[in-house]
Amino acid sequence: MNKKIFVIFIVGLLLCCGSGCELEKRVYNTLFVRLKQDITTLDPAFIVDVDGGMLAAYLYNGLVRLDKELNIIPDLAEKWEISPDGAKYRFYLRKDIKFSNGEYLTAGDVKKSFERILDPEVSSPRSWIFEKVKGKESFLLRKSGEVEGFVAVDDHVFEIILDQPFSPFLSMLTTPNAMVIKPEGKHGIQYIPVGTGPFVFANWQRGNKIELIRNDVYFEGKPKLEKLVVRIVPEDFTAITEFENGNIDILEIPRAEFEYFTQYEKWKNLVFSTDILNTYYLGFNCLEYPYSNPAFRRAVVAGINRDMIIKNFMNSRVTKAESPVPKVLIDEKISFNPQHDYNPSYAKAELEKSGIDFKNQTLTLVFNSDKEMEGIAELIQHDLGNIGLKVRLEELEWTAFKEKISTGEAKMFILSWWADYPDIENFLYPTFASVNWGPAGNRVHYKNPQFDKLIERARTEVDKSVQDKLYSEALNIISNDCPWCCLWHKKKYTVVQPWVKNYFLAPVYNVDKGLEIKLEKRQ
Amino acid sequence: MPALYLFKKIIESIPTLVGVTLVTFLLLKLAPGDPVYYLVGERVTQDRIDSIRQKYHLDDKGWGSQYILYIKNVFQGGMGRSYITNKTVISSFAERFPNTLRLALFSIIISIFSGITLGIVSACVKMPFWNQILTFLTTFGISTPVFWFGLFLIYIFSRWLQVLPASGVGNGEIAYVILPAITLGSRSAAYLARMTKTSMESVKEARYIGAARGRGIHPVSIIMRHSLKNALIPIITLIGLDFGSYLNGSVLTETIFGWNGVGSYIVMAINQRDYPVIMGGILLGTIIFIGVNIWIDFLYTLFDPRIELK
Numbered sequence: 001m002n003k004k005i006f007v008i009f010i011v012g013l014l015l016c017c018g019s020g021c022e023l024e025k026r027v028y029n030t031l032f033v034r035l036k037q038d039i040t041t042l043d044p045a046f047i048v049d050v051d052g053g054m055l056a057a058y059l060y061n062g063l064v065r066l067d068k069e070l071n072i073i074p075d076l077a078e079k080w081e082i083s084p085d086g087a088k089y090r091f092y093l094r095k096d097i098k099f100s101n102g103e104y105l106t107a108g109d110v111k112k113s114f115e116r117i118l119d120p121e122v123s124s125p126r127s128w129i130f131e132k133v134k135g136k137e138s139f140l141l142r143k144s145g146e147v148e149g150f151v152a153v154d155d156h157v158f159e160i161i162l163d164q165p166f167s168p169f170l171s172m173l174t175t176p177n178a179m180v181i182k183p184e185g186k187h188g189i190q191y192i193p194v195g196t197g198p199f200v201f202a203n204w205q206r207g208n209k210i211e212l213i214r215n216d217v218y219f220e221g222k223p224k225l226e227k228l229v230v231r232i233v234p235e236d237f238t239a240i241t242e243f244e245n246g247n248i249d250i251l252e253i254p255r256a257e258f259e260y261f262t263q264y265e266k267w268k269n270l271v272f273s274t275d276i277l278n279t280y281y282l283g284f285n286c287l288e289y290p291y292s293n294p295a296f297r298r299a300v301v302a303g304i305n306r307d308m309i310i311k312n313f314m315n316s317r318v319t320k321a322e323s324p325v326p327k328v329l330i331d332e333k334i335s336f337n338p339q340h341d342y343n344p345s346y347a348k349a350e351l352e353k354s355g356i357d358f359k360n361q362t363l364t365l366v367f368n369s370d371k372e373m374e375g376i377a378e379l380i381q382h383d384l385g386n387i388g389l390k391v392r393l394e395e396l397e398w399t400a401f402k403e404k405i406s407t408g409e410a411k412m413f414i415l416s417w418w419a420d421y422p423d424i425e426n427f428l429y430p431t432f433a434s435v436n437w438g439p440a441g442n443r444v445h446y447k448n449p450q451f452d453k454l455i456e457r458a459r460t461e462v463d464k465s466v467q468d469k470l471y472s473e474a475l476n477i478i479s480n481d482c483p484w485c486c487l488w489h490k491k492k493y494t495v496v497q498p499w500v501k502n503y504f505l506a507p508v509y510n511v512d513k514g515l516e517i518k519l520e521k522r523q
Numbered sequence: 524m525p526a527l528y529l530f531k532k533i534i535e536s537i538p539t540l541v542g543v544t545l546v547t548f549l550l551l552k553l554a555p556g557d558p559v560y561y562l563v564g565e566r567v568t569q570d571r572i573d574s575i576r577q578k579y580h581l582d583d584k585g586w587g588s589q590y591i592l593y594i595k596n597v598f599q600g601g602m603g604r605s606y607i608t609n610k611t612v613i614s615s616f617a618e619r620f621p622n623t624l625r626l627a628l629f630s631i632i633i634s635i636f637s638g639i640t641l642g643i644v645s646a647c648v649k650m651p652f653w654n655q656i657l658t659f660l661t662t663f664g665i666s667t668p669v670f671w672f673g674l675f676l677i678y679i680f681s682r683w684l685q686v687l688p689a690s691g692v693g694n695g696e697i698a699y700v701i702l703p704a705i706t707l708g709s710r711s712a713a714y715l716a717r718m719t720k721t722s723m724e725s726v727k728e729a730r731y732i733g734a735a736r737g738r739g740i741h742p743v744s745i746i747m748r749h750s751l752k753n754a755l756i757p758i759i760t761l762i763g764l765d766f767g768s769y770l771n772g773s774v775l776t777e778t779i780f781g782w783n784g785v786g787s788y789i790v791m792a793i794n795q796r797d798y799p800v801i802m803g804g805i806l807l808g809t810i811i812f813i814g815v816n817i818w819i820d821f822l823y824t825l826f827d828p829r830i831e832l833k
Contacts, residue, residue: 037791040562040607048564123574125563189562190609206608206618207791208692208783233690233781237674241682241689399556399796406560420566430566441566 026247028499028519029226034239034248038207038232044179045117045124046189050418050509053176057510058212058228060179060195063091063110063158064170065513068506070328070422072170076105076180076196077158086165086462093156097219099182100200107152112183114150114160115139126177128440129420132169134161165460167467168423175421176510198223198513207232224502224518249500249519253493255372258317261495273493274505275319277326277419279427282365282380282485283444285411290361295354297482300412302340303347303387309379310488314372317493321486323475324417325427328507333468334424336475339486347387362390366410369395373414380414405443415443416490422508424471425459432483446483528832529817536813543809544597547802548590557581558606558796579606593802602806603799605792612803616785622692623784626776627769629704630711635762638712639751642719646727647746657716664713673706673779690781703780707773711765718761722754729753755826763819770815771808 026032039052044060047053057065065075074080077091097105117124118139130136135148151159162169172178181193192201198220199212210230216222233239236254243251253261253271261267284291284300291297310320322338323330340346351358365380367373374395381391396404404410419426430441433455437445451474458470478484496503499521506512559575576582580592596603602612645657680702681689693699726732727750735749772786785804792800823830 046562048562120574123571123578125567125571125575127571128566128568189607205783206615207788208781231691231781232783234787235690235779235781238677238690238779238781241677244682245685245689247688397556397794399558399560399794400554402560403555403557406557418565439563439567439569439572 028521031225031228031250031500031514031517031519032248033228033230033250034233034242034252035230036232036234036236036239036252039210041189042192042201042204043189044113044177044181044193045122045126047176048125054509054512055210055212055230056176056179057197057512058199058514059197059201060176060181060193061097061197062173062175062179063093064173066174066422066506066508066511068504068511070507070511072174076110080170082170084462086167086460087162089160089162089169090153091158091160093158094219095156097196098217099194099196100215100217101182101194103182105180105196106155107158108155109182110158110180111146111150111152113180114178115147116181116183117177118147124177126175129172129175129177132162132164132166134163165462167459167461168421168425171421171423171426174510198515199228202227218515220513220515223513223515225514228514243495243497246497249497250503251495253495255317258315258493262493267495270498271493271495272503272505273491274507275326275328275489276492276507276509277329277422278416278490279321279324279326279484280318280414280416280487280490281321281324282487283405283413283415284483284485285408285445286447286483287408287445288411290354290356290358291411293354293356294481295350296356296358297485298340298480299347299350299354299387300384300389301347301482301485302343302350303389304380304383304485305342306487307342309376313375313379314488318488318490321488324431324478324484324486325424325475326419326489329419329422329424329427330475331424331468331471333465334472334475336472337479339479339482344387351387351389358389362392363412364392364394364410366394366396366401366404366413368398368401368414377414406439408438408445413443414487417441419508425455428471428474428478429455429459432478444483446481448477448481451477451481525821525832528820532813532817532820536810539813540806540809544594544802544806545590547805548586548593551796551798551801552586552589554796556796558798561795561797562606593799596799597806602803605800606797607792607795607800612799615788615800616804616807619783619785619788622782623770623772623786625695625700626703626707626773626782626784627766629700630708630769631762631766632708633704634708634710634712634715634765637708638715639719639758641712641716643723643746643751645716646720646723646750661713661716664709664716667709669706669710669773669775670779672709673702673776676702676706677779690779692783703776703782706779707769707776711761714765715758715761718758719751719754722757723750726750726753752826756823759819759822759826763815763822767812767815770811 035051039049039055041047041052042055042059044056047056061075063075063077064072067073076093076097078094079092081090093105093107099105114130116122118127118130118136120140133147133149135144138144139147149161151161153159181195198215198218200215202213203211209232212228214223214226231248233242236256239248239251240254240257242248262271284297286292306320310316310318323336365377367377377393381393384391405413405415417427417431430436432442432446432451434442434447434452436442454470454474458467458474461467461470492505494505499519501518501520502516559572559581562575563572580589593603604611605615608615641657641660645654648654677689680687687702688699691699732745732749735745772784772789774786774790776782777784777787789801789804792804820832824832
């Protein structure tokens with residue numbers, strides 16, 4: 001019997017080797033992209049992550065969308081009008097738009113898609129994008145079966161009525177959550193709706209790959225690619241090998257291999273980079289002693305040598321932050337004082353001024369466990385040690401970290417804020433207005449009545465010049481109060497294969513519709 | 524009586540299963556973290572957080588009632604749904620288990636084949652040089668970390684020679700399973716080699732071997748039929764343990780090779796605090812482990828008729 005087993009083993013092993021040599025040849029009408037981790041959902045109502053938003057842009061369209069320069073351009077709506085009081089938006093939908101199931105898009109579909117976001121039964125975490133829409137309350141309390149502010153005037157005219165003017169609203173309509181689907185009843189997070197986008201969903205093997213195929217009847221003309229495959233490859237080294245072997249076309253450059261790709265002759269001309277809209281910050285829980293003291297916060301801010309960390313530790317891979325808002329979103333007419341720069345003597349003076357007995361205090365810096373973050377935290381610890389502050393480091397796994405921040409237990413922490421839509425308001429209102437304490441974005445529990453008033457006025461102001469002035473003042477308050485020590489804006493770096501043509505990298509993940517990109521390689 | 528034995532074993536396993544779910548549940552509840560934070564992103568109103576909690580019964584009164592709810596779910600066969608994907612736990616695992624099974628089978632085949640062969644050779648060959656080589660190989664196999672060996676194989680076979688794919692499960696082609704299986708199986712192969720060697724050496728001096736020699740039986744037949752068969756019991760035990768753990772997924776190997784199996788899935792679930800998936804995964808894993816053990820017990824009787832299952 002043993003002999004038989006042995007023979008079977010040998011034959012089996014030979015078979016393995018025999019078939020191993022014939023690998024499937026890759027085709028060059030399919031684009032392969034790598035993700036480190038699988039996405040959670042493809043339902044616009046539940047997308048909260050960047051990668052999910054990127055794929056949503058291929059599958060669905062919004063009423064409007066962003067171009068590479070972050071201007072708002074027509075998408076499903078060919079044009080739109082905003083009433084002089086700024087509270088009524090009228091969208092004229094294109095008449096030639098079909099869902100991938102063949103049905104024509106109507107204003108009724110838009111209405112249903114939007115109501116779905118507010119529906120308590122669906123319980124989308126992004127209901128706030130329509131918080132200003134008229135009739136929202138009675139819909140939420142189920143007094144009304146529809147939202148009064150969403151009006152399908154006829155099949156191709158859609159109106160949104162707001163309670164009051166709201167300047168970032170059009171920009172909010174570019175988010176993946178405001179993308180239009182063919183609504184078919186109420187579904188959960190696992191639902192993959194029918195859309196109008198340039199690609200159609202084909203297959204999703206969770207944890208392995210997601211496949212999209214070209215939508216041949218896309219209203220702006222069909223994409224040049226036939227297929228788009230997202231491969232989930234968790235290990236960086238493996239992903240790089242796949243890229244080097246030509247099995248992945250676009251690779252976000254892993255941190256550890258940054259130097260290799262940007263300096264090696266073969267790849268350095270194929271590296272793309274862009275500023276993306278985010279801000280990394282050191283947050284202080286403003287309710288807790290000693291962080292409740294603005295002079296103390298200013299001292300910490302001025303005590304940290306950000307230039308050194310960025311240049312020597314991060315190889316200048318990031319852009320230094322002057323304020324909570326990335327530069328591209330700040331209008332030229334907005335002028336403000338940037339955050340205090342590194343100045344140890346000023347920091348020490350502020351510490352004295354604060355009247356806090358800092359010599360007997362040990363501060364705790366909480367951060368998410370990550371190799372790079374560890375180094376950054378140590379550098380911050382060192383810098384603050386130089387001005388006389390004792391800092392203890394506490395490294396936590398992501399979910400535990402998030403919980404500690406949400407409960408307010410973390411008093412000083414490193415976190416980041418990522419744009420939902422490209423508007424200055426998105427970096428000031430959720431993060432610093434006192435109504436947004438906690439999970440709504442104001443993680444530092446900052447409260448300044450003057451700032452609250454300014455930001456509330458700024459977001460509802462119709463006159464651009466008045467608005468710019470309000471934002472200037474608001475930014476100055478933040479620079480002076482220092483609820484955050486703004487660290488940097490992270491950039492995105494990708495490297496592409498030489499056969500990838502028409503590739504571009506935009507500051508926002510959902511700009512690319514995948515229409516232009518193509519692969520040119522003789523097989 | 525095998526049927527009776529099987530029945531007895533199944534009854535015996537019930538306290539184990541209850542214990543496992545209870546310990547897992549307590550550990551999860553004691554660990555910091557909350558699945559809601561994974562679902563909602565960075566900007567959300569408190570109302571929506573509350574309604575999501577309600578939907579998943581995360582705000583239920585006590586741990587006791589949550590545990591009872593879970594056990595109820597298990598007995599209804601569902602094991603609940605993943606918080607993250609809303610898919611049933613069973614179907615989520617069913618999607619990945621074939622991959623894990625394939626990897627486990629190939630790994631165990633590789634480790635049995637190479638481990639036992641090496642063991643026999645090193646027990647029978649009496650040449651110091653070759654024995655040292657074999658000792659080196661087994662020490663290497665036991666002490667090399669999986670992640671290092673995996674990356675090493677990727678470097679050699681995918682990046683340098685470009686003959687085998689570095690990651691993914693492909694469409695089920697065998698080429699994809701070779702590197703992960705070697706990585707996963709190497710360690711157990713090394714253990715098996717050592718075990719085989721010592722086992723074989725311990726029976727070599729037995730009188731029945733001498734008797735067989737005296738009868739003029741061919742040396743190969745003595746090794747395969749007389750020595751190996753009698754040395755097999757500890758080897759089978761080891762194979763069973765390894766195979767059971769392979770079927771529970773192998774996190775490092777799966778991560779390195781982008782192999783979509785149950786091991787990396789459970790780790791992802793732990794990171795996301797996806798309680799139903801973690802609980803379900805550990806429960807299914809325990810069941811598989813118990814199953815493999817029962818099966819190994821049957822194998823014992825096959826190779827050693829003196830062993831009886833009661």
